[in-house]
Amino acid sequence: MITYEYPFNERIRTLLRLEDLFDKSAHFMQNDGALEHHVALVTLFEILEVAGRADLKLDLIQELERQRQTLIAYRNNPDISEEALSGALYEIEQASAALLSMTGKIGQHLRENDWLMSIRSRAAIPGGVCEFDLPSYHFWLNQTAEQRRRALDAWIKPLLPLRDGLVIVLRLLRASGHPEENVAKGGAFQLMLGGSTTQMVRVSVKLSDAYVPEISANKYALNIRFARADGDHRPRPCDSDVDFDLTFCNL
Known part of the structure; x- marks a missing residue:
């Protein structure tokens, strides 16, 4: 991972x-x-x-x-x-x-x-x-x-x-959270946080899958868009389902 x-x-x-x-x-x-x-x-x-x-x-x-x-x-x-x-x-x-x-x-x-x-x-x-x-x-x-x-x-x-x-x-901080399995349908994942006090989020992906998460977040919403890392290291848009672990961390 x-x-x-x-x-x-x-x-x-x-x-x-x-x-x-x-x-x-x-x-x-x-x-x-x-x-x-x-x-x-x-x-x-x-x-x-x-x-x-x-x-x-x-x-x-x-x-x-x-x-x-x-x-x-x-x-x-x-x-x-x-x-x-x-x-x-x-x-x-x-x-x-x-x-x-x-x-x-x-x-x-x-x-x-x-x-x-x-x-x-x-x-x-x-x-x-x-x-x-x-x-x-x-x-x-x-x-x-x-x-x-x-x-x-x-x-x-x-x-x-x-x-x-x-x-x-x-x-x-890292030990405060527990990873949960999620799926980004079509390479996209969104979660409303409702003013959460989360201080950090961790996204774990299988290294062999070659997907790179582009993350944007605040206390109200989390958005993850996965891109495929090709051989030239330039991320390409991903439309496949991506399995990943998501961990919210807060002291």
Whole structure:
């Protein structure tokens, strides 16, 4: 199955974008190549851009506290594993404490580094980080993989409480829903939601079916139109019935 997630509000959209960026950064940092570490650094600049758009830290702290209070209510419930519950509460409390310990504006340590900001501004220009534009960056890229990785670790470490907090929130959000089987007649599906408080919808399709959902939604209605993904990767209109799983998620 391949799953497509569609957020209903800007807050969840921001968390999904940051999750994707943190995953990419971690992937490229694990490699040893200079080009991979360049991508990791550019991705770090993207994290800085997305995380600085909203009061993300406060939102995460408030949501984690709300989830903590919800979980506390399950204490002494015979149907709930006390060990699992304690583990979840501990994870939330650690993430909240780390977020509370963050001081100043998100990513301020990066903004105060003139060298990094010069790379950031040049990276926005196609081909702007060539060695003749930024010789000092060319020198850095020719350091050992371990030296570069240590630097990348130091630059991203102050942002990791954000990653840890949003990972917990998104995990709880995804686990909040239960998939239901549906059929899009003639490739189209519509559902009236009547002012639902849903925060995200997940659409899962068999990968072998090669159907791509085009989703539009708000709290009043959900519309899904499936397109067929051909060999040239350009979606074509679909008039066949499509089986899919639909999951509504809400914290």
